[in-house]
Amino acid sequence: EIVLTQSPGTLSLSPGDRATLSCTASHYITSTSLAWYQHIPGQPPRLLIYGASTRATGIPDRFSGSGSGTDFTLIISRLEPEDFVLYYCHHYGSSPGAFGQGTKVEIK
Amino acid sequence: QVQLVQSGPEVKKPGASVKVSCKTSGYTFVNFGIGWVRQAPGQGLEWMGWVGTYYGHTNYAQSFQGRVAMTTDTSTNTAFMELRGLTSDDTAVYYCTRLSLAYYAMDVWGQGTTVTVS
Numbered sequence: 001e002i003v004l005t006q007s008p009g010t011l012s013l014s015p016g017d018r019a020t021l022s023c024t025a026s027h028y029i030t031s032t033s034l035a036w037y038q039h040i041p042g043q044p045p046r047l048l049i050y051g052a053s054t055r056a057t058g059i060p061d062r063f064s065g066s067g068s069g070t071d072f073t074l075i076i077s078r079l080e081p082e083d084f085v086l087y088y089c090h091h092y093g094s095s096p097g098a099f100g101q102g103t104k105v106e107i108k
Numbered sequence: 109q110v111q112l113v114q115s116g117p118e119v120k121k122p123g124a125s126v127k128v129s130c131k132t133s134g135y136t137f138v139n140f141g142i143g144w145v146r147q148a149p150g151q152g153l154e155w156m157g158w159v160g161t162y163y164g165h166t167n168y169a170q171s172f173q174g175r176v177a178m179t180t181d182t183s184t185n186t187a188f189m190e191l192r193g194l195t196s197d198d199t200a201v202y203y204c205t206r207l208s209l210a211y212y213a214m215d216v217w218g219q220g221t222t223v224t225v226s
Contacts, residue, residue: 034212037153045217046217056213057215088152090214096157097167097169098169099145099155100152
């Protein structure tokens with residue numbers, strides 16, 4: 001089973017800063033099977049990125065994804081106040097699927 | 109518009125089973141899978157598995173094998189998730205999701221169902 005490890009666990013930044021979130025898979029996974037989700041506590045998660053790099057409908061262009069193989073990255077180019085929440089990577093494919101443990105982006 | 113509406117909160121005793129429903133609308137049900145995700149208090153998101161709506165095939169996370177059953181009813185465009193042998197560790201919010209089989213992503217989510225085991 002694939003294990004996804006996200007780093008850092010918490011990212012302390014200021015509005016306007018650039019955020020770089022990492023997701024590392026225990027084994028090779030196809031880029032098509034990697035997605036990123038934003039989660040505001042108390043609400044359902046929201047799809048941000050699928051296929052490692054494609055923004056979902058309605059997602060601002062300050063969010064971008066990249067990576068391949070075992071290493072994937074979510075970048076938020078200029079943090080807005082509403083971006084200080086939780087982010088998860090997720091893999092689904094031929095193996096059962098898994099989430100990373102999450103990265104919390106907090107205001108410094 | 110596309111909607112996934114889940115059944116209401118549940119309170120169960122340890123050892124019991126729970127069945128959560130997910131009524132879909134606004135899209136062609138059999139063109140997407142249904143995924144299930146849960147979040148226990150203070151924990152991250154946990155992938156439970158998914159069910160294919162056309163043939164009903166399933167793929168469960170290893171930690172739920174033997175204890176979960178995901179099914180669908182194409183006559184009512186509704187998906188179901190039944191979890192057996194409940195313990196306090198199963199206290200969580202359970203989400204159903206529309207799973208794109210082309211893009212391997214969950215693009216629409218239900219509102220969540222709180223299951224409390226006590």
